[in-house]
Amino acid sequence: MGILIKNGTIVTASGRVTGDVYCDEGTVAAIGVNLERRGAKDRVIDASGQYVMPGAVDPHVHLALPFMGTVSADDFEAGTACALAGGTTTVIDFVIPSRGVSLLEGLREWDAKAKGAVSDYAYHMSVTGWGESTAEEMRAVVREKGIPSFKVFMAYKGAIMVDDHELYQVMKAAAGLGAVVMVHAENGDAVFNLQRELVAAGKTEPKYHAASRPSPIEGEATGRALMIARLHGTTAYIVHMTCRESVEALARAKAAGQHCYGETCPQYLLLDDSVYEKPNFEGAPFVMSPPIRPRAGGHQDALWAHLGSGILSAVGTDHCPFTIEQKRMGKDDFTKIPNGGTGIEERLALLYTSGVCEGRISLERWVDVVSTSPARIFGLYPRKGSIAPGADADIVVWDPAGERTISARTHRSKCDRNIFEGFKVKGKPSYVIAGGRVQFDNGDLKVERGAGRFVRRESAGAPAPGMRAVPA
């Protein structure tokens, strides 16, 4: 059974046009004018006055993540359901082997968890240490498993942090594989010490989380990761950038001709650190790393400006919520509050409202940063991130007239808090088509446990020209 979407404004990253899209057997069969049904049973969707866009790709989620002694509140089934309800048809989760566990063993754990996924998904592979076999495992992960992107953490000392030697090795190995290296950029040694000092001084409330990770700590690590990537010609992708210092470091690298990317998240664009002042431990849901930044530093303005300029390439969520009960593990010590918040369902609407409707970014740029760019950067394109012949029939019909108020009472996440509680947003999906099936139909979510497929990806190939003294 095919689907014919008629008369919508088809929006891609590069422009918009009025036309029709016909999907069949799970893929896009044609884009054209005055297309007609091919089969009598084909469903026809009238998209007049609405936007027809490629299903969004969330490049940064953590579902069922064991972290800081607990597990993030949304598992693959719940998280991908949220995603679909918000217009996101593919998510990329992070396999995070514990330090000492092999990459392939980690991958097996994740495969088991991901079975419940209702949307398509892919993985990034985290490298949390460096051993004799790591390079070989990285090769297998890319070549055999279809996972050509790695993640390193410059923070979380004593747990999953890599030091500069390890970072160098990962960057070098990735360059040889044509893989992207994603970086959580914070100086973990500085954070570790500031945390220790704060707690020792009795400063244990959630707001001290922000104090323990000031923005220069992120800016520094961003510059360091980019430098090491540059030595090898590795494509670096800095995740969840939050501050002026970081985006300025990224802009400097790009001005020097470096091939690199930056991602931010809705919470860093829209919130400020006053959230940590909420009474009754209600700042805890906002405890994530890096933290939400103060308004005074101009961080949010800088992120918006660089999202518009193209210096930032993508908006992910870092969706990794914990219930207030889970957050209470750090009731007496902010360093024990599990880090993370919601966003997977709200990302498109938040960006549409504050970005497109308020004139900060164009409609096309919105599609780009939530869908096309993540798909291209991570090798999902054109299967994902496009409305193109042969692409997966992952399509969102977006109703610009939609309105709703975000709330934990109504969201689909299993978490009992939403960090965007009370935000009034504009625009909402009318239809979300994924894999050729209408899975969200005017508010009605129809998903099937396990229907999501793992998406293999290809590496981008050879590294960019770097500065390496010795060719790889």
Next chain:
Amino acid sequence: MGILIKNGTIVTASGRVTGDVYCDEGTVAAIGVNLERRGAKDRVIDASGQYVMPGAVDPHVHLALPFMGTVSADDFEAGTACALAGGTTTVIDFVIPSRGVSLLEGLREWDAKAKGAVSDYAYHMSVTGWGESTAEEMRAVVREKGIPSFKVFMAYKGAIMVDDHELYQVMKAAAGLGAVVMVHAENGDAVFNLQRELVAAGKTEPKYHAASRPSPIEGEATGRALMIARLHGTTAYIVHMTCRESVEALARAKAAGQHCYGETCPQYLLLDDSVYEKPNFEGAPFVMSPPIRPRAGGHQDALWAHLGSGILSAVGTDHCPFTIEQKRMGKDDFTKIPNGGTGIEERLALLYTSGVCEGRISLERWVDVVSTSPARIFGLYPRKGSIAPGADADIVVWDPAGERTISARTHRSKCDRNIFEGFKVKGKPSYVIAGGRVQFDNGDLKVERGAGRFVRRESAGAPAPGMRAVPA
């Protein structure tokens, strides 16, 4: 008679995909997989192994331009034929009324000249002074004539230069009309004085042209134009950027959230000021403003870096050649050498060779900067710059295996010099389809005088949020 392009790699600004394109009645009717001929007479083009891309848009050409006492060597017929042969299916020329001549009178002159065009074309309207009726004329030009982009010259003192007061008025009026203001950014007063001093000192050879317009003069004017645009929320587009100082000024504006664009040209990316050292007045063909820059300042590297980063948005040509005989008007005084050179036919191949093949920009970014971005910025999209349902059937089939050596002996321009003489380039069009007709067919150019159409454009609408003390 339709055209069916089969099995090509369809490349857009946002990605590439394998598929078919069917054109009918001058527009794109469908993009899909396994498309079939609709009529028996439909021509089928096998694009296997080749790129199928939207016809390119040259946002910056000067055909039959009366300038410095002569007229540029390519008229509309010749220039647009060159364009088609090189893969450019739409050009935007500049109406330049002499100072004191009304905009609408200038437009009539241009309309007369443009009748011979063989490709589609549009105009930008130059504002070379400010009078009581200029604002009203600007409104008519946008609203009635379909020309929502204006050009100002901060150089050419005593001729078409505007001062800051005039620049302010143009920016203000354009903001109210939702029009783009294009800026030739050089400090005309400084140039005027340096020219005078050089000539007085007997320094009259072509190489002193470069000495009379050093890069800080361009960087300064770029910053000034952007500031005045920012006051009004006007969208500024800086043409033919050549140097580090300029692109850094543009990058600063974008980092501050300003809505603005920058264009460069192949000659500024690929040549350096050693061209002015050629003996026997053979530096004269390279006399253009701004001039070609020295390698030592890192200008070319900066332009490439910012083309890759997205800070620069478009590559035009500023095609405005003069024969060596015409150039000889300035044999004894470089200030009298008519300014300008070739490029309209060579732009795509030059960028493909030095940009894509050498790994500086992606294939998609190449399509973006030569076609999609110019089309979007100037309101031609989706009719131009896209392969989308309903778009004009302006399509290039690009053969990546093509090779040739650029030479004035073989180019189609009427000019007897080519500033890229001897450049070996890769890639060439196999087919150029414009308006639904195959006008270039494996080396065979089949054009019809006057077949080119004037393309009306719509303004982008309201200005971006500016800093104006008084709302417009």
Next chain:
Amino acid sequence: MGILIKNGTIVTASGRVTGDVYCDEGTVAAIGVNLERRGAKDRVIDASGQYVMPGAVDPHVHLALPFMGTVSADDFEAGTACALAGGTTTVIDFVIPSRGVSLLEGLREWDAKAKGAVSDYAYHMSVTGWGESTAEEMRAVVREKGIPSFKVFMAYKGAIMVDDHELYQVMKAAAGLGAVVMVHAENGDAVFNLQRELVAAGKTEPKYHAASRPSPIEGEATGRALMIARLHGTTAYIVHMTCRESVEALARAKAAGQHCYGETCPQYLLLDDSVYEKPNFEGAPFVMSPPIRPRAGGHQDALWAHLGSGILSAVGTDHCPFTIEQKRMGKDDFTKIPNGGTGIEERLALLYTSGVCEGRISLERWVDVVSTSPARIFGLYPRKGSIAPGADADIVVWDPAGERTISARTHRSKCDRNIFEGFKVKGKPSYVIAGGRVQFDNGDLKVERGAGRFVRRESAGAPAPGMRAVPA
């Protein structure tokens, strides 16, 4: 009769040391340890626990200035008395010939007015237009009159503003004379238009003065002036810098190796634009150009940082007060409010309090920016700005334990408003010795009308290496 200052902490721009200073016949005769009186009548001042510093130099004052239809409230006698009372022993006023009046004629007017000065003084010469004889007059001003510094205004359109052509000529002529060019950097065309628009919209209150001159207007002009200076190798000195954009432009020029200077004033370091919100026209005393800046832009922080880093070289006052009655000329139109405020008496204490006591700059840097640097930049050193053998005996004994509250009720200015009203400051002069006489003695000001001398200065000599196409 000599003066022997014993046991003070002698503070210079480069360090501090405990010792004695002996002055005789109006100059410093010796600095040493355990110096003794040479004559029985020598006065001995015990400076234990106090700072002994060179008399301060205010490089930027306007006394008895005819401006905007009135005359600034402090004449030379009053203004220089204020200066002495505050620790400033030399002021540099600006000769400002009306447009069309010759430089030498202007100088004669100023000489007449300056006769009442009670402290030493010098002049800068303003060039407010460019005529056939201007270059020759500039030569005479430098060579014959001992005035090797010129001032240009890029603002005040229709009055004393120079355009870029004129600016170019002044910079060129000054380079040939080894003279410094001081620049009031605001884009006068933009200001003129914004003023007109605001007034036309009925926005006539003092606060719209700030709205008519936003900081990008100053930043732009700063960059432009520096570029034109760079072409000639002229030493530029940007006066009264107020904003982040301006100091960043200055820092960029210095990073490129340009020889240039920047000055700020206490009001730009210490106040913010909330002063314009005062009711009952009490914002008018703060109307000056450029205006006081908003706190949110980080302007004040940037000025302090660059004062500490050395990018900014001097702190002047732009002392040019008008009484509230005079300010009322602009009661119904802010563009008619005479521009300017107080500062000549308060400068040292304000900087000492907010700079030294609050740890932003060192004691030595304070001496540098209020005394030594202005003296060196403008050719007064070592006669002024130093405690050195043969230097004028202009010495301040500064009591760090002093305290007072600034108020128009107690200041010595003839103006009835003080823009620092209510500021509590630390430190005050115990003794101010000028020309070898104790003119301020623990609060008791003993001055003699006309005792101030005009100080001839030498030009610095040849210009710095510039970028001029044609050597001067």
Next chain:
Amino acid sequence: MGILIKNGTIVTASGRVTGDVYCDEGTVAAIGVNLERRGAKDRVIDASGQYVMPGAVDPHVHLALPFMGTVSADDFEAGTACALAGGTTTVIDFVIPSRGVSLLEGLREWDAKAKGAVSDYAYHMSVTGWGESTAEEMRAVVREKGIPSFKVFMAYKGAIMVDDHELYQVMKAAAGLGAVVMVHAENGDAVFNLQRELVAAGKTEPKYHAASRPSPIEGEATGRALMIARLHGTTAYIVHMTCRESVEALARAKAAGQHCYGETCPQYLLLDDSVYEKPNFEGAPFVMSPPIRPRAGGHQDALWAHLGSGILSAVGTDHCPFTIEQKRMGKDDFTKIPNGGTGIEERLALLYTSGVCEGRISLERWVDVVSTSPARIFGLYPRKGSIAPGADADIVVWDPAGERTISARTHRSKCDRNIFEGFKVKGKPSYVIAGGRVQFDNGDLKVERGAGRFVRRESAGAPAPGMRAVPA
């Protein structure tokens, strides 16, 4: 016996003046005009036409340093003799305890070696690891030993490198002591790996030393050290800065208001990496870390610009020569070439020639960067670095008409190579007075083994305001 220096141009960091200086009992007794001998035996030096300046301070030397398996070629006696002959009257050497050796034990070793010094000297204390007692030892070093400056190495992995955790601790402890932290800023992990890869690839010649430490590696570490210092409000001093990336990082920190310093060395200002191309292992004498930089990156221009602007504060030498025989330890492996070169005798003349005579810096700035600033930053002022009452009688009479050619054949160093071989320099000391004795008298060096004194220093006191979450 006193010394009376008559009629010289006394040059300090803040200006110049003609006058006399009288020294007695090892200190400066008076500066004045027409001073007369106090004792009949007083020596009178006629300094007419010459500069009288404070003896220079070299803040960065390594005498008799055990390093990389050998010992630097000049011991304290030889090195300080070179210093005196060149106009440097005080040197600051680095105590470098081996990793695991206590600071105080290291100090005892240095005290033993320093006994032969012929000029005054002080120490910086290197911290090469972090243990339980390190903070306490640091306190003793500052408070009891008079050494308020520490040094850390971010390079030399496996030997004396500190990691970020250790760097954090040192910065924190130093802030509490009001001590300066000096930083060798290179990313040691990156260097270590690049070295390993180069050697493994058979790239073992001296020129690969430069390839193993490209400038981004230094720029990154500079930014990192400054960030960690900023967290604590520690005063950081980046030693031997060589490249654009580093000085830009320093400039950014200063623009943000951070209290920090940068030092460069003559070799980085004057040489370029072509020195490594010398045949017959003659590139080895130039092997030092960081390495000499390529001309193309604009590094040397950037260093000069920032030396002029004040962003860089001091010029040291990093004097640490090894004979060609010693260098041959790395004949087959550049990583084994002992790092370091000459400079202690040549610093003043090199800077005078290329800085002052070529118009890049003023005479005063020259005195500042070679003498006054190092003295002030490290707490030697006013005893050193000044000509002030009570200061040590360390004075250089500098003959601007002097000329010589630098050569290993004529230099006083024990090393058989001079990295400035063949440089023609202008200016030379006529007299070098140290501790009140004429130790260099028109080419005749009269020194006494062991006459040099250790100079205790005071810490600057409290740290600058930092960003620390927990007050120290």
